[in-house]
Amino acid sequence: MQEEQPDPLTPEVVDLMAALVGVFHKEYEEAAAARSLTGAQAKVLGLLRRGPMPMRQIAQTLSCEPSNITGIVDRLEARGLVERQPDPDDRRIKRVAVTESGGTATRELRASLNFAREPLAALSGEERLQLRDLLRRMLDQARRQE
Amino acid sequence: MQEEQPDPLTPEVVDLMAALVGVFHKEYEEAAAARSLTGAQAKVLGLLRRGPMPMRQIAQTLSCEPSNITGIVDRLEARGLVERQPDPDDRRIKRVAVTESGGTATRELRASLNFAREPLAALSGEERLQLRDLLRRMLDQARRQE
DNA sequence: ACTGTTACTTGAGAACGTCAAGCATTCAGA
């Protein structure tokens, strides 16, 4: 499908990315656990930051089965962090919206992700700009690939 | 613990990292599933690439309970991808080692991670070098933080 | 030998994830 890449740099960068992904993932999980949330619950909560969202769309965004989302939203709803709203235009659809307390939980969780601060603190403003551009281009490429 | 950061770039970079982590994670999971492995199983298998490893150390590396590893290794062993070897110096310890077929599975899985190729393809050699250095410094910082 | 620590396993219980089946609603074509 693609040609050989004799570039010795690529595997090295991939390993670095993998390591960084590991760090990021672990921090995320810990920040969620500190609020008695699981990673999956935190992920859903984070998705609703910009506004309510149908279950179907949540499942699509997280690439999982809709039936999976049912359970996660059940548990979030049981804790009053989220609520299911009817869609005015289509009664099949249930829009999931964060409640007041769900909103503050989300913001706190987001603020507590010190992944932001620590590793990035090692870079200057100029370098952060470089990094942002490189990551953007990689992400664009990844998305173009499907 | 640290000062405020009015830098608007940091949250942006964090979001990009989060997105990239998502892509990476999804690819990893799919590559594993293509070989009827779960993500956790693939992770353990990957750890054994450099040689046998005691259960305890696997648990430590993955930051989880040892009892969790028992089950994962059970399933890998049932499929003949891994085996438990006695430690000659300490009979409490069981060293987990990949079998022949486990080794090829690991290598295939690693080779199939096209995360390596696609997103990085968008960058020139020069830029890859930049990216490597930036990631290295971030990772150093993250590790220093524990 | 006694004590305590370490390495692993077992069992209970929760969450996550898939799949198949089912219900209600909407949509499209005859």
Added chain:
DNA sequence: TCTGAATGCTTGACGTTCTCAAGTAACAGT
């Protein structure tokens, strides 16, 4: 308009991952 297909969500069954508490075996120091 009526009928049949498609859509959105839920339910139930099942397997995996995870944690915690308890238990067994082996080591290490006194």
